[in-house]
Amino acid sequence: MAFWRRSKQTEISPQTETREGKKKAGLIRRLWQKFRNIDWKNPVNRWKLGFALLFGLIAMSGTAYGAIAFTSNPVFCSSCHEMAPEYQTFKASAHSEIKCTQCHIEPGAKNMVLHKIESMKEVYYHIVGPPDPIVQTVPVLKVNCGQCHSDNRLVTATGDLKVNHKKHVEESIPCITCHAGVAHGKVVDRGINGSETYDHWTEENIGKLMTKEYTNPNMGTCIDCHDKVNKGEKPWKDIAYSLPVNTHGAEKDKGHDSEKAATASGDGTAAEPHDSVVGVEGKHETNTKTQAIILQALGKQKEDVKLSMECLTCHEEISIPKNHQQKNWNQGHGGAALKELNQCLDCHKDSKWIREMPKQDILTLINGEKDEKYVPNIKTVKDKSRDSAFCSTCHAERPDGHGDSDNWLTAHAPKAKTNEAKAQCFVCHDKEKPAADKKTTAPTDVYCQFCHRTGFKGEKGA
Incomplete structure (x- = not known):
């Protein structure tokens, strides 16, 4: 029996080894062996290899270029549900004829490729979980604006407004610091790009949501910056000053936002958050800072003022109403406020004097608030004067x-x-x-x- 077993094993083992050897030779190994057996001394084979590598390189480059071109198209951005506010405001803006990448990616092929690679994480977040509202964490750089716009402008004149554009350029103030709403109407600051708003961002509604009030620079931005300059600061040096305040999931993302700000600042330190919003209509808190800014704008505080914030400094036509120049006007203007409250609020609305935007309700904007004729009512006057930082500047004394x-x-x-x-x-x-x-x-x-x-x-x- 022992001999038989040995004999049987002796007869079978060579075939078994042959079959096992054949199984181990896979496709990749066979191709590699075939590649090694090629006669590379033959010039024809070398030319074939060169053409194959060239074809592969062209195919890969074409695929990469096509992918970059496809993902740079604004229509691609609109394929994500959470991009609805940004896409619709972009289409309604003055920048609708250019691509998103022309503003949001620093010029250069290297920057484009690196941005696309980094953006893969956004695709991951979009797929694995409910998308968060879009909040800009990297500002639009001046070099991007310079691709279309020239610095050779001494003064910007819009209606009765005159702005020393050249002086701002010389101070290296980023364009986006003043023109933050030019493409997207400050939807983040206004709080109308949350997940509950996505379905309302349609072409039918965009006319009510994207108006000049939000695309043009607001006076509060000018006043806030000038106030800081008068205190010896240069707020535009902080990258966070040119970015919207991220109010989405503030508590949950507080640490994450600080990390983003640190990355954006480029020095590894977290950028200082914006000052708390006070005095904005709809909020009841006021403080001495807001009131001091208003007093400067009225020309009542002139100590250590490097940049005048009086109305006539920038406006050519707006002037103080004649009845305001009457003696003891501040002691007897309550009667005028009762009769002409709407006219008072045209100038004394807090949102015109403060940089931060009051939060809005998208349905109210879409449905439209009827401009009801004001009927003199002392309760209405009282409520408005209490909520207004402008009024409480004096009423608190x-x-x-x-x-x-x-x-x-x-x-x-x-x-x-x-x-x-x-x-x-x-x-x-x-x-x-x-x-x-x-x-x-x-x-x-x-x-x-x-x-x-x-x-x-x-x-x-x-």
């Missing part, structure tokens, strides 16, 4: 007519006999003690029922 506290407390009753007279008091004072869970908008913490604890005459039993 004790009026001259109140005199000394002791005398005023015993003598002000005749000045508050009627409901109309009381309403004027309520412009600054709350009637009742503010609830602990409610933030008052009154510019003073003195409320009427601190003394009038039993109420006012004529109101008992009401």
Whole structure:
């Protein structure tokens, strides 16, 4: 038996080894062996190899170029749902005839390729999870703007506005610092590019969402920058100053945003975040910084002012209304505000004086707010004056007519006999003690029922 087994194994093993050897020779190995067996001394074979390599190089280059050209087309950007706000605003902008890459990628083939490689992570995020709203983290560089626009402009004149364009260029102020809304209407700052808005960004709605108010530089940007220059700063040196504030998932992404800002600044340090937004309509907080800016713009603060922020510095036609030049206007303008509130707000709207944009509701913009005729109403005037940083700049100060506290407390009753007279008091004072869970908008913490604890005459039993 032992001999038989050995004999059988002896007879079978050569065939088995042959079959196993044949299985190990795969396609790649066979091709490599065939390649090695080629006679490379033969010039014909060398020419064949050269043509094959050249063809492969052309094919790869063509594929890469086609991929870059395809992904650089704005239509490609629109294929992602989250790009709807950016694509529709782009189509409605003055830059609709150029490609996105001409603004958002620094010129040069190397920069283009590196950007495309880096953008692969955005494709990954788009596929694996719900897409976040688009927020620009890298500013449009001046060199990109220079591909189409010339620096040789002394003054920019738009209507009655005159801007020293050359001076801004000499200071190396990035174009995007002033012209942030030219292509996308500041949709991030306005808070109307969140996921809940994507379906509303259509060609039918774009006319109501992309207006000159948001594409042109806003006065608040000029005032904010000039205020910082007057304090010895050059805010445009910080890359974050030229970028929109990322308000999407602020708490969750706080650390991530700081990391992005550090990368964008180029020095590994996180850029300082924007100052908190105060005084913007819809918010009740005001502070001395906002009010100080407004006073400078009115020309009432002139100490250490390097750049004048008075209206007539930049505007040729806008002037102070004649009734504002009357003696003691600041003491008696409440009646005019009651009659002509809408006219007052044309100039004294906070959003015109402050850089940050108030948050908006896209449905309200699309459906349109009816311009109802203003009917004089003291409550409306009171609410507007309290919410306005402009009004509270003066309303927060004790009026001259109140005199000394002791005398005023015993003598002000005749000045508050009627409901109309009381309403004027309520412009600054709350009637009742503010609830602990409610933030008052009154510019003073003195409320009427601190003394009038039993109420006012004529109101008992009401």
